[in-house]
Structure formats: C-alpha cells, structure tokens
Amino acid sequence: MSIRTGIVGISGFGGGEALRLIAGHPSFELVYAAGEGSAGSRLVDRFPGVPQALAGLVIEKWDPEALPELDLLFASLPTGASAEALAKVPERVKIVDIGGDHRYAPGWTYGLADVWPEQIKRQARVANPGCFPAATLNALAPLLAGGLIAPGNIVIDAKTGISGAGRGGGGSFGYAESNENLQPYGLLQHVHMPEMATTIERIGGGSAAGLVFTPHLVPMTRGVLVTIYCRGSATMKQCLQTAQSFYADRPFVRVTDRPPQTKWATGSNLSFVSYAADPERDLVIAMGAVDNLGKGAAGHAVQNANLICGLPETTGLEGASIWP
Numbered sequence: 001m002s003i004r005t006g007i008v009g010i011s012g013f014g015g016g017e018a019l020r021l022i023a024g025h026p027s028f029e030l031v032y033a034a035g036e037g038s039a040g041s042r043l044v045d046r047f048p049g050v051p052q053a054l055a056g057l058v059i060e061k062w063d064p065e066a067l068p069e070l071d072l073l074f075a076s077l078p079t080g081a082s083a084e085a086l087a088k089v090p091e092r093v094k095i096v097d098i099g100g101d102h103r104y105a106p107g108w109t110y111g112l113a114d115v116w117p118e119q120i121k122r123q124a125r126v127a128n129p130g131c132f133p134a135a136t137l138n139a140l141a142p143l144l145a146g147g148l149i150a151p152g153n154i155v156i157d158a159k160t161g162i163s164g165a166g167r168g169g170g171g172s173f174g175y176a177e178s179n180e181n182l183q184p185y186g187l188l189q190h191v192h193m194p195e196m197a198t199t200i201e202r203i204g205g206g207s208a209a210g211l212v213f214t215p216h217l218v219p220m221t222r223g224v225l226v227t228i229y230c231r232g233s234a235t236m237k238q239c240l241q242t243a244q245s246f247y248a249d250r251p252f253v254r255v256t257d258r259p260p261q262t263k264w265a266t267g268s269n270l271s272f273v274s275y276a277a278d279p280e281r282d283l284v285i286a287m288g289a290v291d292n293l294g295k296g297a298a299g300h301a302v303q304n305a306n307l308i309c310g311l312p313e314t315t316g317l318e319g320a321s322i323w324p
C-alpha cells in the first residue's frame, strides 16, 4: 500500500532528513514537496544525491489550501510559521509537525513515541517533541515512572550540534563563530522548557518547578547529549534495571551501562540512555544521546507517522547508525 506523502519545509535540515528517510520508506510515497524560497526548484537542484525517481519533483510554493491528494504531511517549518497554515489542511490529511507550534496544543497529541506509543496510534495530528526534550525525556521517563527521582529538582546540561539551529539559523551560530568554540545560550528561558516541564509532571506526578535547562552549542554537525542531575537514592544498577524493564519491548531506545556518545546515534532514530548514581549523596545522573535530526526531528517524525498510519513502528527506520 502506498501512502501519499508530502513534506513542507523540505529544503531545510529537518525536511531534508525527512526526505532521506521517506525516499527509503517502503510505504510512504513522496508526491508533494513545498517551501518558500526554494519553490520552483526541482529536488535534484537542492539535493543532488536524491534518488532518480524523485529527482524531477518540483518544490511547490507552500499553500495549505492548494494541496494535491495526500494522506500524510510532514511539516518542518520554523516555529511560529506552522500554526495558522496547518489549521487550513483538510482533516483527512494526517500531519506530523516537526516544529514547535503544536506541542501540548489542543487537538494535538504530543508524540513521545518511545514512551507512549499507544496514545499516538490512530491520531491525525501529532506534534513531534523538540530535540532536547526527546533526548532528555527518554532518559528521565523510566526514573520518573518508577519513582526513583524527584520531579521537582532536575538540572539539565545539554550539548547540541550546529544543525540544531537549522539552515536559517546562521546568525551567531555561523561557522566562524562556532568552530573551535563552545557557547551556552537560551539560559533560563529556552523554548523547550515548557514541554519538558509538562512531560516531567505528567510522568512524575509532581511539580517540575525546580527545572533548570542550559543548552550549549558544540562545533559538530549533528548530535544532542544531555547530562541530567537529579535527586534520588537509587543505585546505578537500580536505574539501569528500571530503564531496561521500561524499554524492554521498545525498538529504538538502547540502555547502556557506559556513558552514551552522540556518534552512536548519528543518522539513526536511536536514543541511548544511561545512568550513574551515588545514593549517599542522594544523586542520580541520567544521560541521553540522540541525533538531533533523527530522534530529535525526522526519525521521530517517521516513527510517529508509522504509528498513526497503522504500520509497524520501525518501518523505514531499521538502518544502523553511521560510523565513524
């Protein structure tokens, strides 16, 4: 069965990764590509490595009221640019929004696919988590659900590759300013705070009022690593066993007994989690590593799309990560 699929924002980093995954997906057929500045170009002009069958597809000017016959739409637009437009897409077209406009918005399901797949199946409007929340919440969920850490005192130290800012994210994240440099940003007010706090409260059953989150830009292309400091008296072994049991039948989360690395996830939809703990100091450290364009964006989006289309969750996502 072919599911007629579109991508809006295809020229960007998130949309481009969605294109790569859909080009190799056995059930999704890319029939529609859209954008703004790239409209009028053929896919091969923007992506010289695109498969021949898709090379001639022309990027349309994005107009939600002039869509071809579609079953599924991936939206990868700048946050703030999708809410109004996606409201005009006909109900029968399923949507996965990779951008930030619909996370915990009414009528939309927050697509934390490794944690609550059953709540995503059969939905028609899914908001993909942000890249930092995907890495963070997958690492924290087993501990919160098992009552091993307190939801109110969580400190997240995060690192991201530069592609996290998107193609349009030049600004102070350009090559000359990022190469051989490290910089914190978004202190105390990052846009991912609300979705992380809401999800921590939802799983942990208590206030996340003490949440602290500081991202840092690292001179690498892809990858998110989070090191999360929590209050709890569990041992490392208890944390690992709790996570192993929580993710026992989940295909994309790997629980490791050594600290995870971003390169383990590159090019994949995998999420690596691990833990360290010192019960005498009431300290648990949770760690998570993902590819910001994989589990952090397009990989997670395809996983969510599989769930809402009634396909096996792993369809089109089974390849190994890229090494080195």
Ligand SMILES: NC(=O)C1=CN([C@@H]2O[C@H](COP(=O)(O)OP(=O)(O)OC[C@H]3O[C@@H](n4cnc5c(N)ncnc54)[C@H](OP(=O)(O)O)[C@@H]3O)[C@@H](O)[C@H]2O)C=CC1
Residues within 6 Å of the ligand: 008, 009, 010, 011, 012, 013, 014, 015, 034, 035, 036, 037, 038, 039, 062, 076, 077, 078, 079, 081, 098, 099, 100, 129, 130, 131, 163, 164, 165, 166, 167, 168, 169, 292, 293, 296, 297
């Ligand atoms: N990069 C990442 O790691 C992650 C990104 N996200 C989110 O995904 C979304 C896309 O991010 P990313 O791909 O990085 O961003 P990019 O800047 O790389 O791409 C943005 C895309 O949006 C298109 N676009 C911009 N304005 C319009 C418009 N008015 N109408 C139609 N198309 C438009 C651009 O098209 P054109 O070139 O044709 O103008 C481009 O394809 C954002 O919301 C981002 O926050 C989420 C998780 C991770």
Ligand SMILES: CC(=O)N[C@@H](CCC(=O)OP(=O)(O)O)C(=O)O
Residues within 6 Å of the ligand: 079, 098, 099, 100, 129, 130, 131, 132, 160, 161, 162, 163, 164, 165, 166, 169, 186, 191, 192, 215, 217
């Ligand atoms: C390096 C960099 O700028 N990264 C982005 C994260 C991208 C993302 O996940 O953003 P959305 O929530 O908009 O989807 C940021 O920190 O805002």
